[in-house]
Amino acid sequence: MPNSSGPLATPRTASASLLGASIWPILNTTPLLVHWRFPSPAPEGAAAQPRSSTGLYAAREAEILRRSCSGKFSKTLRVEVPTSICSASASFQTLSAKMPEIIPRSIPPLGSLKAVLFDVDGTLCDSDPLHYAAFRDMLQEIGYNGGVPITEEFFVKYISGRFNPDIGRFLFPEWEVAAQTKFTEDKEAYFRRMAANQLEAHKGLHKFCEWLKKKNIRRAAVTNAPRLNAEQMIAGIGLGDFFEHLVIGSECTRAKPFPDPYLTGLTALGLPADQAFVFEDSPAGIKAAVAAELAVVGILAGNPRASLLEAGASFVIESFDDPALWKALGEEDSSQREL
Structure with a gap:
């Protein structure tokens, strides 16, 4: 195996609108952290305070964002790449772009809800x-x-x-x-x-799954985990026969944070996005679901609440027993009721 005795690669930061041609071929397939800053909503009469958001993209996707985005917020993108892939000849130019505001979708009302799609790692269990x-x-x-x-x-x-x-x-x-x-x-x-012996389902998950079955709401699992991992985790928490479909990111054209896995899940279910919603625990997964035009409920399992909301989650829950979830579904008493 190659030697990795060197120091941890420290991200190199540059404000950039167009990455220099000398480094572009390398960055095209390298994951980048893309940051933007924009004014937060402020009380009337108060000055807006800058805030930041972060996403993981390939460089080519960051450039697509730069070229295509428009909206009322002016955000400055900053790209981080490991120093080990930056050459002395790499050049950067300033990027300012109009980035679209992410407006979270509300989950469908119960009468229109036909399916729920679940991430696996961190969402079904705290892995x-x-x-x-x-x-x-x-x-x-x-x-x-x-x-x-x-x-x-x-x-x-x-x-x-x-x-x-x-x-x-x-x-x-x-x-x-x-x-x-x-x-x-x-x-x-x-x-x-x-x-194999250390995973437990998130609190309230099995009760929520029983509620879905009782309501005849369809289910799919959509994950970036390898298939062996996903199947082991799902079976290990007692949901081996719960999902109609299991979509694996590596088996799609592109994995999360691209929308392909969720689009594949919707196609398998034969449903439009406005008749389903997603549970996710990571910003990358939320971005994938939002890009597939799905509403997302974030679940706290390690990532900060703010990062899930900034990625586009409709709201965030601490467990499947959370009253906020049942209220959104119009079943406010279900969190306290045995099914």
């Missing part, structure tokens, strides 16, 4: 601590970041909810693809060994 432990242990073992364990903050910011090929490129931009793939596959095998 992120195990993923963090697997990455931390394996990266430390190969001397990543000088052998200093990665922090939970690093995991949440750069790894959680991402597609494995993107993670491999981000962590090891100088490695061959085969070596990146081998590392992430070994990490997933390590995760499955830990998860």
